[in-house]
Amino acid sequence: MSTPTVDIPYLNISDPSFAMQSEELRNAREASWYARTNYGIAVLRYDEVSKLLKSPKLKQGSAQWPAHNGVHGGLFYDWWTKNLLVLEGEDHHRIRRLLNPAFSPRLIKDLVPRFQALANELIDAFIDQGECEFIRDFAEPYATRVLTILLGIPESEWPKIARLASTVGLALGVTFKRDLDKVEAAVAELYEYADELIKDRQANPGEDFVSRLVLASRDGDRLSDEELRNALVLLIFGGMDTTRNQLGLAMQSFIRNPEQWALLAERPELGAKAVEEVMRTNPTVTWVTREAVEDFTYQDLFIAQGTTVHLFTQSSGTDPLAFPNPEMDLLGEHAPHYGFGGGVHHCLGHFVARADMSEALPLLASRLADPHLIGGDEWLPDSGNTGPTRLPIGFTPRG
Amino acid sequence: MKTVDVDRSLCDNHGQCAIAAPEVFRMNPDGVLEYEPTFDDSLLDVVEEAIDVCPVQAIFLKD
Ligand code: HEM
Ligand code: HEM
Ligand code: SF4
Numbered sequence: 001m002s003t004p005t006v007d008i009p010y011l012n013i014s015d016p017s018f019a020m021q022s023e024e025l026r027n028a029r030e031a032s033w034y035a036r037t038n039y040g041i042a043v044l045r046y047d048e049v050s051k052l053l054k055s056p057k058l059k060q061g062s063a064q065w066p067a068h069n070g071v072h073g074g075l076f077y078d079w080w081t082k083n084l085l086v087l088e089g090e091d092h093h094r095i096r097r098l099l100n101p102a103f104s105p106r107l108i109k110d111l112v113p114r115f116q117a118l119a120n121e122l123i124d125a126f127i128d129q130g131e132c133e134f135i136r137d138f139a140e141p142y143a144t145r146v147l148t149i150l151l152g153i154p155e156s157e158w159p160k161i162a163r164l165a166s167t168v169g170l171a172l173g174v175t176f177k178r179d180l181d182k183v184e185a186a187v188a189e190l191y192e193y194a195d196e197l198i199k200d201r202q203a204n205p206g207e208d209f210v211s212r213l214v215l216a217s218r219d220g221d222r223l224s225d226e227e228l229r230n231a232l233v234l235l236i237f238g239g240m241d242t243t244r245n246q247l248g249l250a251m252q253s254f255i256r257n258p259e260q261w262a263l264l265a266e267r268p269e270l271g272a273k274a275v276e277e278v279m280r281t282n283p284t285v286t287w288v289t290r291e292a293v294e295d296f297t298y299q300d301l302f303i304a305q306g307t308t309v310h311l312f313t314q315s316s317g318t319d320p321l322a323f324p325n326p327e328m329d330l331l332g333e334h335a336p337h338y339g340f341g342g343g344v345h346h347c348l349g350h351f352v353a354r355a356d357m358s359e360a361l362p363l364l365a366s367r368l369a370d371p372h373l374i375g376g377d378e379w380l381p382d383s384g385n386t387g388p389t390r391l392p393i394g395f396t397p398r399g
Numbered sequence: 400m401k402t403v404d405v406d407r408s409l410c411d412n413h414g415q416c417a418i419a420a421p422e423v424f425r426m427n428p429d430g431v432l433e434y435e436p437t438f439d440d441s442l443l444d445v446v447e448e449a450i451d452v453c454p455v456q457a458i459f460l461k462d
Contacts, residue, residue, distance in 0.1 A: 056428065103452075105456075342411070343414060350454060
């Protein structure tokens with residue numbers, strides 16, 4: 001409780017100009033393992049992020065989001081307060097156990113040829129022009145259609161799914177209360193989709209992903225229809241923008257590191273390594289939020305029950321104490337990053353995201369030489385989840 | 400009886416194995432993995448699930 005207030009840096013993390021990859025943040029990380037912010041504390045170094053991310057003294061920090069915004073009921077509220085991301089303890093573990101088998105890496109591997117065909121189809125459509133808007137022409141359709149492949153929805157439905165999911169996404173913005181009607185309508189429409197899918201697979205179960213969810217059982221327990229549709233909406237929501245943003249950031253990273261792009265073109269087997277290096281040095285999820293379940297002291301810091309704790313991903317992934325050579329290096333050996341979070345809420349879809357991105361990046365590298373920015377790029381702020389929303393690039397077609 | 404081994408140089412204490420197979424894996428109060436290397440054949444299914452879900456693929460079955 002006698003925490004020294006001198007020397008502890010302060011960061012205004014909801015300022016739109018707040019930048020993760022900045023002198024300000026590097027100086028703060030050098031001075032201290034944590035910073036105070038306008039909204040809880042921020043953990044900046046690798047060791048501390050790694051430990052606190054999995055600490056039993058902390059729980060997921062977003063459960064109260066609708067309530068903080070004055071929303072106490074309705075479809076979105078019910079969906080949000082019962083989804084895996086905010087459930088804790090045995091309620092969380094029970095759902096996670098029932099969802100896990102469908103996400104087995106062995107099953108995801110079977111989808112790899114479809115990921116490759118999709119990437120090539122999208123590249124074919126713009127390659128001859130020597131330029132593209134990378135988000136509109138690749139990252140967004142790729143991320144969304146991967147999900148339709150996984151869920152067994154016709155791929156032609158992707159624009160509709162993308163639109164619905166981004167409407168639900170308004171719920172995480174500052175205008176949540178104002179957009180509530182639109183959000184409720186989008187949740188209702190996604191529910192209809194999910195219900196149809198569930199009914200169809202219950203009647204005609206196969207070997208596909210949704211059938212596995214529908215048939216999943218353990219110790220005589222299974223998912224109810226309501227739990228199934230809650231989970232399907234969570235997968236659509238949690239898998240789409242994240243993958244789109246991460247692919248956009250990957251392109252930014254490689255534009256900054258052309259020799260690494262050339263290396264990837266030559267050695268496509270480095271695709272998996274490329275994903276890890278991009279997510280370590282340029283992650284879309286800039287922080288993971290936790291909340292203290294009880295009073296405790298960590299190192300020199302007293303953390304009161306209810307305190308919000310932001311675990312910074314890019315800052316921890318480039319911490320010189322853990323990474324003496326923090327720059328992106330596809331041939332380097334680096335400790336794991338926390339771009340997929342960690343602990344009991346570790347991303348459920350990471351095998352899917354890793355598999356689809358590690359196919360996309362080497363294919364892009366082998367066909368688009370010397371990618372460069374041509375102006376007109378637009379970006380999300382660095383608070384929460386970041387990435388380009390528009391990324392016009394030029395390149396030299398290859399092969 | 401069967402035997403399972405966790406490569407401690409890889410394990411990052413995410414605790415997903417303890418969710419999948421609590422009969423064999425548990426997290427201690429400091430958040431560090433503890434496990435029972437030998438287990439009954441009847442637990443093979445859940446142990447294989449733990450092997451699958453480990454985010455860093457640190458768990459191996461020994462025969
Ligand atoms: C590059 C793409 C992705 C990134 C960066 C990402 C990141 C994350 C992060 C950081 C978390 C943890 C949040 C927390 O602890 O507070 C998480 C959880 C989750 N992710 Fe992902 N994700 C990605 C792709 C996907 C995909 C493709 C799916 C589904 C198909 C998915 C489904 C989920 C689910 C269901 C959770 C909640 C898990 C739980 O609470 O037990 N994610 N993700
Ligand atoms: C409809 C579904 C979802 C909604 C409405 C939603 C809502 C939110 C909210 C309210 C925040 C806090 C924003 C802030 O504090 O500025 C947030 C941030 C975040 N969300 Fe989501 N989320 C959804 C799904 C997911 C899923 C499935 C994942 C996992 C991939 C995820 C990962 C994150 C992460 C990592 C952040 C940034 C930091 C934080 O935890 O506050 N979200 N989201
Ligand atoms: S799931 Fe893997 S990383 Fe996590 S505690 Fe178990 S063995 Fe270790």
